[in-house]
Amino acid sequence: EAGVAQSPRYKIIEKRQSVAFWCNPISGHATLYWYQQILGQGPKLLIQFQNNGVVDDSQLPKDRFSAERLKGVDSTLKIQPAKLEDSAVYLCASRLRQVNTEAFFGQGTRLTVV
Amino acid sequence: AQKITQTQPGMFVQEKEAVTLDCTYDTSDQSYGLFWYKQPSSGEMIFLIYQGSYDEQNATEGRYSLNFQKARKSANLVISASQLGDSAMYFCAMRKGVMDSSYKLIFGSGTRLLVRP
Numbered sequence: 574e575a576g577v578a579q580s581p582r583y584k585i586i587e588k589r590q591s592v593a594f595w596c597n598p599i600s601g602h603a604t605l606y607w608y609q610q611i612l613g614q615g616p617k618l619l620i621q622f623q624n625n626g627v628v629d630d631s632q633l634p635k636d637r638f639s640a641e642r643l644k645g646v647d648s649t650l651k652i653q654p655a656k657l658e659d660s661a662v663y664l665c666a667s668r669l670r671q672v673n674t675e676a677f678f679g680q681g682t683r684l685t686v687v
Numbered sequence: 688a689q690k691i692t693q694t695q696p697g698m699f700v701q702e703k704e705a706v707t708l709d710c711t712y713d714t715s716d717q718s719y720g721l722f723w724y725k726q727p728s729s730g731e732m733i734f735l736i737y738q739g740s741y742d743e744q745n746a747t748e749g750r751y752s753l754n755f756q757k758a759r760k761s762a763n764l765v766i767s768a769s770q771l772g773d774s775a776m777y778f779c780a781m782r783k784g785v786m787d788s789s790y791k792l793i794f795g796s797g798t799r800l801l802v803r804p
Contacts, residue, residue, distance in 0.1 A: 576731075606791065615691075615778050615794030616732070629791060662730060675722060676792060678732035 575599065577679035579665050585685045591653035594682045598646070598667030604628075606676060607640055607650050608664040616664055622648065623670070655686045689714045689783045691795035698800050700769045707754070708764040708798045710779035716740075720782035721762040722792065723753065727775040735777075738762055766800075774802045 578597040586592050598605050603624050608616035619638065621629040624645035633640070637656070642648040652659055662683050666676040690713040700706035712721065723735040738746045738753045746753045754763040766773055776799050780792040 604790070613796075615780075615796050616792075617794075618791050621791055664730075664732065666732070675734040675737060677734070678724075680729060680731040683730070 577665055577667055577677050579663075579679035579682055581682055582680065583683050583685075585687060586655055588657055588686050589654040591651065592655055592684065593652075594650045594663050594665075594684075596648045596650070596665030596679060598648070598665070599677055601669065602667035602677070603645070603670040604668050604676075605642055605648050606666040607648070608666065610662040610664055610681070612661070619650070619663075652684075655684075657686050660684055660686045689716075689719075689781055689793050691779050691781050691793055693779055693795035693798050695798045696796075698798055699803060700766075700773075700800065701803050702771060703768055705765060705767045706769055706800065708766070708777050708779075708800065710762045710764065710795060712760050712762060712779075712781050714760075714781065714783075716783075721753070721755070722780040722782070723751070723762075723764045724778045724780060724794075725773075725775045726778060726797070732778070736764070769802045771802050771804060774800060776800075 580595050605622045607619045610616040619633045620640045622642040625642045640650045662681040664681045666678045668676040692711045719740045721738045724732045736746050736748045736751045736753050738755045745755050750767045752765045776797045778797045779795045
Protein backbone atom coordinates (compact mmCIF):
# COMPACT_ATOMS: atom_id res chain seq x y z
CA GLU A 574 0.00 0.00 0.00
CA ALA A 575 1.42 3.36 -1.03
CA GLY A 576 1.88 5.88 1.75
CA VAL A 577 1.07 9.57 1.91
CA ALA A 578 3.00 11.39 -0.78
CA GLN A 579 4.15 14.97 -0.43
CA SER A 580 6.09 17.29 -2.69
CA PRO A 581 8.39 19.03 -2.81
CA ARG A 582 10.60 17.68 0.00
CA TYR A 583 12.46 20.94 0.38
CA LYS A 584 11.76 24.53 -0.60
CA ILE A 585 13.68 27.74 -0.02
CA ILE A 586 11.98 31.05 -0.80
CA GLU A 587 12.42 34.69 0.04
CA LYS A 588 9.99 36.42 2.34
CA ARG A 589 6.92 37.84 0.64
CA GLN A 590 7.10 35.18 -2.08
CA SER A 591 4.42 32.55 -2.48
CA VAL A 592 4.77 28.77 -2.21
CA ALA A 593 2.53 25.73 -2.63
CA PHE A 594 2.75 22.24 -1.22
CA TRP A 595 1.04 19.16 -2.58
CA CYS A 596 -0.26 16.07 -0.80
CA ASN A 597 -1.66 12.81 -2.12
CA PRO A 598 -3.21 10.79 0.72
CA ILE A 599 -3.54 7.04 0.98
CA SER A 600 -6.26 5.76 -1.31
CA GLY A 601 -9.62 5.58 0.42
CA HIS A 602 -8.70 7.85 3.31
CA ALA A 603 -11.47 10.38 3.74
CA THR A 604 -9.78 12.54 6.35
CA LEU A 605 -6.77 14.68 5.50
CA TYR A 606 -4.78 16.94 7.77
CA TRP A 607 -2.11 19.59 7.28
CA TYR A 608 0.22 20.16 10.21
CA GLN A 609 2.94 22.75 10.74
CA GLN A 610 5.98 21.61 12.71
CA ILE A 611 8.37 24.34 13.77
CA LEU A 612 11.85 23.15 14.68
CA GLY A 613 11.94 21.71 18.19
CA GLN A 614 8.16 21.60 18.57
CA GLY A 615 5.39 19.11 18.06
CA PRO A 616 3.16 19.33 15.00
CA LYS A 617 0.35 21.87 15.13
CA LEU A 618 -2.84 21.30 13.16
CA LEU A 619 -3.49 23.88 10.48
CA ILE A 620 -6.50 22.44 8.69
CA GLN A 621 -8.57 19.26 8.54
CA PHE A 622 -10.63 18.02 5.61
CA GLN A 623 -13.31 15.37 5.53
CA ASN A 624 -13.55 14.38 1.86
CA ASN A 625 -13.48 17.79 0.15
CA GLY A 626 -15.04 19.77 3.00
CA VAL A 627 -13.19 21.71 5.69
CA VAL A 628 -13.87 20.39 9.20
CA ASP A 629 -11.50 22.60 11.18
CA ASP A 630 -9.35 25.51 10.04
CA SER A 631 -9.38 27.42 13.31
CA GLN A 632 -5.57 27.60 13.50
CA LEU A 633 -4.96 28.42 9.86
CA PRO A 634 -3.64 32.00 9.38
CA LYS A 635 -6.21 32.78 6.74
CA ASP A 636 -4.70 36.10 5.76
CA ARG A 637 -1.79 34.24 4.15
CA PHE A 638 -2.52 30.51 4.17
CA SER A 639 -5.06 28.72 2.04
CA ALA A 640 -5.78 25.07 1.36
CA GLU A 641 -8.05 23.07 -0.84
CA ARG A 642 -8.89 19.46 -1.48
CA LEU A 643 -10.55 19.14 -4.83
CA LYS A 644 -12.55 15.97 -5.49
CA GLY A 645 -11.76 14.74 -1.98
CA VAL A 646 -8.36 13.31 -2.90
CA ASP A 647 -5.25 15.45 -3.44
CA SER A 648 -4.72 18.60 -1.45
CA THR A 649 -2.63 21.74 -1.81
CA LEU A 650 -1.54 24.16 0.87
CA LYS A 651 -0.47 27.64 -0.19
CA ILE A 652 1.28 30.46 1.59
CA GLN A 653 1.14 33.95 0.12
CA PRO A 654 3.03 36.03 1.10
CA ALA A 655 5.48 34.02 3.19
CA LYS A 656 7.03 35.34 6.38
CA LEU A 657 10.24 34.31 8.11
CA GLU A 658 8.23 32.62 10.88
CA ASP A 659 6.63 30.29 8.35
CA SER A 660 9.90 28.35 8.20
CA ALA A 661 8.87 24.87 9.30
CA VAL A 662 8.12 21.37 8.13
CA TYR A 663 4.63 21.00 6.69
CA LEU A 664 3.24 17.53 7.26
CA CYS A 665 0.27 16.02 5.52
CA ALA A 666 -1.57 13.11 7.11
CA SER A 667 -4.56 11.00 6.23
CA ARG A 668 -6.68 8.35 7.90
CA LEU A 669 -9.72 6.18 7.44
CA ARG A 670 -13.04 7.45 8.63
CA GLN A 671 -13.12 5.44 11.84
CA VAL A 672 -12.73 6.82 15.32
CA ASN A 673 -9.76 4.93 16.69
CA THR A 674 -7.63 4.53 13.60
CA GLU A 675 -4.24 6.13 13.44
CA ALA A 676 -3.24 8.88 11.05
CA PHE A 677 -0.55 8.13 8.47
CA PHE A 678 1.92 10.89 7.74
CA GLY A 679 3.93 11.86 4.72
CA GLN A 680 7.61 12.78 4.91
CA GLY A 681 6.79 16.46 4.96
CA THR A 682 7.99 19.53 3.10
CA ARG A 683 10.74 21.50 4.78
CA LEU A 684 10.21 25.19 4.04
CA THR A 685 12.91 27.77 4.66
CA VAL A 686 11.98 31.42 4.29
CA VAL A 687 14.98 33.75 3.99
CA ALA B 688 -8.64 22.54 27.00
CA GLN B 689 -6.85 19.40 25.92
CA LYS B 690 -3.11 19.41 26.43
CA ILE B 691 -0.22 16.94 26.14
CA THR B 692 2.92 17.41 28.23
CA GLN B 693 6.23 15.70 27.60
CA THR B 694 8.69 16.87 30.22
CA GLN B 695 11.83 15.12 28.92
CA PRO B 696 13.38 17.09 26.04
CA GLY B 697 16.12 14.48 25.66
CA MET B 698 16.93 11.00 26.91
CA PHE B 699 19.87 8.63 26.64
CA VAL B 700 19.65 4.87 26.89
CA GLN B 701 22.19 2.12 26.50
CA GLU B 702 21.59 -0.32 23.68
CA LYS B 703 19.57 -3.39 24.78
CA GLU B 704 18.23 -1.64 27.87
CA ALA B 705 14.64 -0.50 28.43
CA VAL B 706 13.59 3.15 28.50
CA THR B 707 10.44 4.97 29.56
CA LEU B 708 9.29 8.16 27.87
CA ASP B 709 6.87 10.23 29.92
CA CYS B 710 3.58 11.70 28.76
CA THR B 711 0.84 13.35 30.76
CA TYR B 712 -2.39 14.69 29.37
CA ASP B 713 -5.23 16.92 30.35
CA THR B 714 -8.77 16.48 29.12
CA SER B 715 -12.29 16.67 30.42
CA ASP B 716 -13.56 14.18 27.85
CA GLN B 717 -14.59 10.72 29.02
CA SER B 718 -13.74 9.15 25.69
CA TYR B 719 -10.34 9.83 24.18
CA GLY B 720 -7.40 8.07 22.62
CA LEU B 721 -3.67 8.32 23.14
CA PHE B 722 -1.05 7.69 20.47
CA TRP B 723 2.70 7.52 20.29
CA TYR B 724 4.56 8.41 17.11
CA LYS B 725 8.25 8.13 16.23
CA GLN B 726 9.89 10.73 14.01
CA PRO B 727 13.33 9.75 12.68
CA SER B 728 15.63 12.29 11.08
CA SER B 729 14.01 11.59 7.71
CA GLY B 730 10.96 13.47 8.95
CA GLU B 731 7.96 11.20 8.63
CA MET B 732 5.83 10.40 11.65
CA ILE B 733 5.58 6.66 12.26
CA PHE B 734 2.69 5.33 14.32
CA LEU B 735 3.81 3.10 17.20
CA ILE B 736 0.97 2.35 19.58
CA TYR B 737 -2.56 3.35 20.58
CA GLN B 738 -4.48 3.28 23.88
CA GLY B 739 -8.17 3.99 24.19
CA SER B 740 -9.50 5.56 27.37
CA TYR B 741 -11.84 2.62 27.95
CA ASP B 742 -9.22 -0.05 27.30
CA GLU B 743 -8.66 -1.97 30.50
CA GLN B 744 -5.35 -3.47 29.51
CA ASN B 745 -2.20 -1.60 28.60
CA ALA B 746 -1.49 -1.64 24.89
CA THR B 747 1.53 -3.54 23.57
CA GLU B 748 3.07 -3.69 20.09
CA GLY B 749 6.23 -5.73 19.88
CA ARG B 750 8.93 -3.93 21.88
CA TYR B 751 6.60 -1.03 22.62
CA SER B 752 4.18 -0.93 25.51
CA LEU B 753 2.08 1.87 26.89
CA ASN B 754 1.88 2.28 30.66
CA PHE B 755 -1.59 3.82 30.95
CA GLN B 756 -2.53 5.24 34.35
CA LYS B 757 -5.90 6.88 33.87
CA ALA B 758 -6.26 8.36 37.34
CA ARG B 759 -2.89 10.06 37.02
CA LYS B 760 -3.58 11.00 33.38
CA SER B 761 -0.34 9.54 32.20
CA ALA B 762 0.46 7.42 29.15
CA ASN B 763 4.14 6.59 29.25
CA LEU B 764 5.83 4.73 26.41
CA VAL B 765 8.13 1.86 27.35
CA ILE B 766 10.64 0.63 24.79
CA SER B 767 12.24 -2.65 25.73
CA ALA B 768 15.61 -3.88 24.45
CA SER B 769 16.56 -0.58 22.82
CA GLN B 770 18.18 -0.67 19.41
CA LEU B 771 20.35 1.90 17.66
CA GLY B 772 17.53 2.45 15.18
CA ASP B 773 15.30 3.65 18.01
CA SER B 774 17.20 6.94 18.10
CA ALA B 775 14.58 9.50 17.06
CA MET B 776 12.07 12.04 18.30
CA TYR B 777 9.05 10.55 20.04
CA PHE B 778 5.71 12.33 20.23
CA CYS B 779 2.76 11.61 22.44
CA ALA B 780 -0.58 12.66 20.98
CA MET B 781 -4.19 12.69 22.06
CA ARG B 782 -7.28 12.27 19.94
CA LYS B 783 -9.51 15.22 20.49
CA GLY B 784 -13.15 14.76 19.71
CA VAL B 785 -15.54 11.90 20.08
CA MET B 786 -17.27 12.29 16.75
CA ASP B 787 -15.30 11.09 13.78
CA SER B 788 -15.70 14.37 11.93
CA SER B 789 -14.00 16.30 14.70
CA TYR B 790 -11.23 13.80 15.37
CA LYS B 791 -7.88 15.52 15.39
CA LEU B 792 -4.58 14.85 17.06
CA ILE B 793 -2.97 17.18 19.57
CA PHE B 794 0.75 16.59 19.97
CA GLY B 795 3.19 17.12 22.80
CA SER B 796 6.55 18.80 22.30
CA GLY B 797 8.40 15.53 21.94
CA THR B 798 11.32 13.69 23.51
CA ARG B 799 14.56 13.08 21.64
CA LEU B 800 15.89 9.61 22.39
CA LEU B 801 19.50 8.70 21.73
CA VAL B 802 20.53 5.06 21.98
CA ARG B 803 24.19 4.56 22.86
CA PRO B 804 26.07 1.53 21.52
